[in-house]
Amino acid sequence: MASEQLLSVLADGEFHSGEELGGLLGVSRAAVWKQLQKLEELSLSIEAQKGRGYRVVGGLDLLSRELIAQHTDQALQAILEGMDIFGVLDSTNLQAAKRIAMGPAHQYCCTAEQQTAGRGRRGRQWLSPFGRSLYCSLVWEFSNGAAALEGLSLCIGVAVANALSEADVDGISLKWPNDVLLDGKKLGGILLEMQGDPAGVCQVIIGVGLNMQLQEVDSTVVTQPWADLSAYPIGSDRNRMLALLLNALFAALTQYSRQGFSPFRDQWLALDAFRGQSVKVQLGEEWLFGTEDGVNPDGGLRLITDSGVRVFHGGEVSLREVC
Template sequence: MTIIAAFNSDAIAVHDPSPKPLIDPVRLQALLGEARGRFDIDSLPECASTSTVLLGRAAQGAPGGSVIVTDRQTAGRGSRGRCWLASPEASLTFSVLWRFNNGVGRLAGLSLAVGVAVVHALEAFGAKGVQLKWPNDILYDNAKLGGILVELQSEAHSALAVVGIGLNLSMPETIGDGAGFALPPAAVDRILTPVPERHALFAQILIELASKFDRFSNGGFAELRDQWQARHAWQGRSVRLLRDGLLEKEGICRGADADGALLVQTASGVERCLSGDLSLRVQ
């Protein structure tokens, strides 16, 4: 913003040093179609973690549909406490607060449903070959395109979810040493050329999220299971299931159950796994 002040008949330009965020909430609302009004969007140039900020606002009574998007996330939280830096222009990083009438126990598989929403949004722009890895990764060509982190809190007769999503739009200039990350990175610019305009892509993701949240509220993950299975990257593949870095199970991946549990066919039969760090190994 430039402020013009009058002084002795001369115009003096004073430049506002605060950066403008890349996402304009007003412009974004205009692209939401029927979902307009279901989201309250706050765009920040920088924050430590969109999910941390949104959880704080939830504690103060922020409504469902609150969204925080940032250009630069300096301490983003991933699964199992992993952290990363998101750079402006190269990524789309945001969190969404949603309130569900069901209790936390009825929200199993929500991260899988969110994955379906993100893939559907990319497919709306013509993307092909985007897949999902249980429970929270978005893949392309066996590389990580994005990630999802769902944090749940109980409320009286209901529950709230803060859904954090990070999506690589282009490859970052520096990725670091990659320590602790099992998959190489991928980016939308490998799939779609040109990359969809940032507001249009973000609006489409929010539209899909509202639709999937509605379906999930009605019937849980079972409502979206077939769509997730159709995009499951490791269906029928040999996998090892690690917990805290230690091998817990290995076998053939059979997808997800109606409540989002991973199904692994082991020597003892098909077993349900509710949490863990799934990594693929060729046997």
């Protein structure tokens, strides 16, 4: 498509004249202008200067299978070959669900430059600007149904933290059950969705989103403190970050399939953002107050209250720090 060709040229962040762009695309300058207007619909900042042409402010690090492969473990090459890379997509999790509907999809993976219907936990909107963050989903098959979900989001959180450590990112912590924090602010999130038999063979869609560079993005729709990776070298290398993430996810899921959450518990506890702190847990319209005491062996949140220790699992439970 002409818009994709145009993006590949403007991704370098340099100025390109309308004549140059028209020649590369084989269209008129008027047609180039129409394509540029379409790019602005993606919330990209397009700068025009007389005598110099047009550029995408700050450039773009577009996803590339070849670049991702340079940093991906050999064991993941088959996954990478079958991975779908989309431009604009409603949601990578929704795409993964469509793929499952077509038949077994174990280890299917997809990613996108932008999501138009990205979702966080409890149906919240996930800010998904074009080419500025990572959004990916991976399908993994389990044989024990809903029981496979116990502690799985925490295992994935550890995997994401490991990938960020490989990228030399400091200050990472985890908030139960599925938030990744950088210096106490939300950097990423995890969304798990199960398809199949709740008591038998099922496929779990593992969605991960990471903020990479949001400086040029209107983030006023975000209702909580957020962070991105713009202060780190990896912040401008989405392909390497995605490769590191896939490496870590594959290793963690392979081990989790054999041993469950137990091997990951100690590392999760070491990364627990609120352990020993005063927190409140929401159950429907009710708030319970207490001290967060890590997680039990199957990943349930432990809360020390005046009436004793309470243990909570995922679903509609929400955890907040008491300020």
